Amino acid sequence: MVRTINEAAHEARRNAILGAAQRAIETRGYEQMAIADLVGELHISSGAFYHYFDSKPALLEALVERIGNQIEQLVLPIVHDPTAGALTKLQRFFTALDHWKHAHRHFVLASLRVWYGDENVVVRHKLYIARLKRFTPWLEEMIRQGIEEGVLTTPYPDQAARMVISLFEDLGYATAEILCAQDHSPDDLPRLARIIEACADGLERLLGAPAGSIPQAERSDLLEWLVPPTQSREDV
Incomplete structure (x- = not known):
């Protein structure tokens, strides 16, 4: 049960990062999209971001x-x-x-x-x-x-x-x-x-x-x- 909850939380966080990235690309473009901006928008640490995407x-x-x-x-x-x-x-x-x-x-x-x-x-x-x-x-x-x-x-x-x-x-x-x-x-x-x-x-x-x-x-x-x-x- 705990594992299922953790997997759901992991997927939700990953999707949140992807959603923020898509919004950033649409509004600012890929080149201007900064990981620091995504981290700030989602209120997560850089370490948390790189846990999902290297x-x-x-x-x-x-x-x-x-x-x-x-x-x-x-x-x-x-x-x-x-x-x-x-x-x-x-x-x-x-x-x-x-x-x-x-x-x-x-x-x-x-x-x-x-x-x-x-x-x-x-x-x-x-x-x-x-x-x-x-x-x-x-x-x-x-x-x-x-x-x-x-x-x-x-x-x-x-x-x-x-x-x-x-x-x-x-x-x-x-x-x-x-x-x-x-x-x-x-x-x-x-x-x-x-x-x-x-x-x-x-x-x-x-x-x-x-x-x-x-x-x-x-x-x-x-x-x-x-x-x-x-x-x-x-x-x-």
Whole structure:
């Protein structure tokens, strides 16, 4: 019983640190986030912080992992919905991911530059492998269902599932190249839209899905990513 209480307290403290880190990244950015500020906000000692995370990069890695767990809870009901067809599941799956990123836009933008920096290449690769292990079985399940229903035609559902993850990985690099540029602006909208359209087209061809069956973000939503968080679209 005591052990259970201690484990709950440990998890609560760890989540409190991660929550404070996410708020700091969203408001100040990763580079400006100081461990001393987190310690002060939570009224804990530096020793207590380092008991949970041995470095600032380790904190970022844990935060991204927690986000992955949150996304898992978001998409699993879609994957395992017994009433939905495969195309409907895939559409809802990709839409849910897009909505999550849009809802957490400030955090994504604030951490984008450091996340795609050379110093995080090892962590980024580890999490890519983790995403492959986590997402591939779900995608394969939906793809196989689509093949059985006759709406998808790929003869390689297992490899196609892995390639979907790889395609999104490349999409992340391509969009980061635009959003991390010092001079990016709303004028980059056509280029960003073309990248998204190419990704959707590639997904449809990879899966053998009907043209136009993979949802794409509206241009008005894409514009949000090109406008600084402190600036509204009306100011553009």
